[in-house]
Amino acid sequence: MADRLPARMREFASYLDGLLARLDQGAGWCGVFWQRDPDGMQACLDGREAPPWDVVEALLEDLGGMYGRATATAERERARALHAAALGAHDARPGAREDLADRLDVMLRERRYAAERHAGLARLLSAPAPGTDTDSLRTDLAWARDDHRRATARCDELRARIDELDRSAALSSPGRDAAPAPARTPARVVPPAPAPADTPAAPRRRRRGSARFAGLDADQGAAPAAAPGAPAPMTPDAAVRRTPRGARFAGAAQPAEAAAGALASADEEAGTEVAGAVGRLARLRAEGRSGEAHVLLVELAAWPAGRLPLLADALHRSGLGADWATLLWESAALPAERLVDAADALAAAGRDTDAHRMLLQGxxxxxxxxxxxxxxxxxxxxxxxxxxxxxxxxxxxxxxxxxxxxxxxxxxxxxxxxxxxxxxxxxxxxxxxxxxxxxxxxx
Incomplete structure (x- = not known):
């Protein structure tokens, strides 16, 4: 069967096998992946599937932990090129677009489940009942956060792959859009096929393996007792994002000069409070007090919408970009009216991508x-x-x-x-x- 696989997929499978041979199979993220989805891992080693990029990055984190950061950094470029080639070979096969849409449908549900679980755990941790095992709650919260980040990265990756297939199809049929669309009347409405790529059609049968591969566990609330010490980056470098525009940003986008002026005129008190909050968050992170750090992020999400751009800038300057992603996610749980105000504020400050993500999560x-x-x-x-x-x-x-x-x-x-x-x-x-x-x- 291996001989019938595309050469690029075989090449990546061989590379992955060599990478795993250098790792401790029972430790770090590698151990987590084997524990959570052994079938998915084996499918990737056999060349039948290519893992999501966040999984490859996590394995490179393991490599860095064993052989040094420089080794992992040097390996990343080769891994990225081989992974991209394997995905291209996979997506060139018949029926690939339908398969990707199916996986995206599943992954969107995984992400929603992780968001709901995270919100529930955060509420329990913010006001724990007497006798509550807060350490266990913090562990579960960390896994829910990791699940959500991985699901978000995988949704981005799948959308990018679907978009690439659609672009290739359009280029191969340049005259397709030239003909006028046939008249359509309500009496003859039928659902189109295939479904659009931002949202898939009716749910298909859930796939076992790569759709929930290595890290996401929507059917079981339990997670491993302890997370690996160094979580991997979650966002794939090749994720394709369209330039945000239109009503989904509430029409609030302004020229860069106006946005800069709005930020410059922020009152001194707001700037002081933002600096103080970010400094407190940095200390909590440095001391390993992740539960308290998350409670602080929940509080910051409830701040006036106009302070969100200031928080974003301060967090990124302090090397706390991952906390900005969490804050953005927590803000998406605001009442709908405040959600739109928050998205307006981000768009006005030139953070259209953040505004778009907040609305979609909200x-x-x-x-x-x-x-x-x-x-x-x-x-x-x-x-x-x-x-x-x-x-x-x-x-x-x-x-x-x-x-x-x-x-x-x-x-x-x-x-x-x-x-x-x-x-x-x-x-x-x-x-x-x-x-x-x-x-x-x-x-």
Whole structure:
């Protein structure tokens, strides 16, 4: 069977086998991966799958721990090139796009599960009941955070691969977009196939192995007793991100000069408080008090929206970029109205990517809550904010879930949902038309 595998996949499998031979199979991240998903690890060693890049980086962290950072750094370039070639060979096979969409669907669910678990553990840790084993809670919280970061990295990687396949398909059929689209009437609506790449269609059968490969465990709450000492970087270097634009940023983007002016005019008190909070966080991290550090991040998420850009800058200057990602995630749990205000503040400061991620993470809450928040925003005359929230929802949620937003007020929300979907694509609009009809809403 190995002879029938693409040469690039065989080459990477051989490299991975050699890398693992240099590591302690029962320790570090390597030990975690073998414990959590031995089938996925074996599939990668056999050349049948290529692991997500965050897994390769974690193994390189193990290598650095055993042979020194310089060895891992020197190895990374070769590993990256071989991994990219293996992914390209995998994605060139028939049916690859459908397979990737299936994996993305699963990974989005994994990420939502990790976010919910993290939020619940953080609440328990912020006010533990008498007799609570806080050390165990902190360990579980660390694993939930790691699961979420890995899921986010894998979603980015899968989207990038799907986008690349779509670009290649468009280049190979240059005349495809020249012909006018056929007229479509509501009476003949059918769900398109395949689904768009930001959100997959109806859930398919869950794949065992690489979709939940090595580190994510959505079916079981338990995690290994202790995390490896040096967590690996979570974001793949090759993740493709489009330039943020449109209603999902609430129309708040400003020229760079205006953003710089807004930051420069921040009052002295805010700057002092931000510096103090970041200094306190740095001390907690240096002392290994990760639970208290996380509680502080939860508190910072509740600060006025205008201070978020200041916090982002201060955290990155202090080498606490990973804590900014956690703070961004915690901010996504804010009430929907404040969520949009926070995204506005980030976009106004030129942090469009952060604003985009916050909105997409924020609309993972129950669809009915999003619909109710949109009604409140619209009722208060905050029409731009209401549409930004709906735009993020129809981009991030499958059509069947986005349609559930309408339950809070179908007469008002159905037209707004359809308008938001049309702003994404014609396909998404017709998908939502179908989902709304299935849900019993009159268009």
């Amino acid at each position: 609309v993972a809450r129950p669809a009915e809550q999003i619909g109710a928040a949109v009604l409140r925003l619209d009722g208060e005359g905050r029409h731009r904010e209401a549409r930004a929230l709906l735009d993020a929802c129809v981009r991030a949620r499958p059509p069947q879930e986005a349609a559930r937003c309408a339950a809070a007020g179908p007469r008002h929300l159905v037209p707004l949902l359809l308008e938001a979907a049309l702003g994404v694509s014609e396909e998404r609009h017709w998908d939502l038309v179908h989902a709304l009809r299935v849900a019993g809403h009159t268009l």
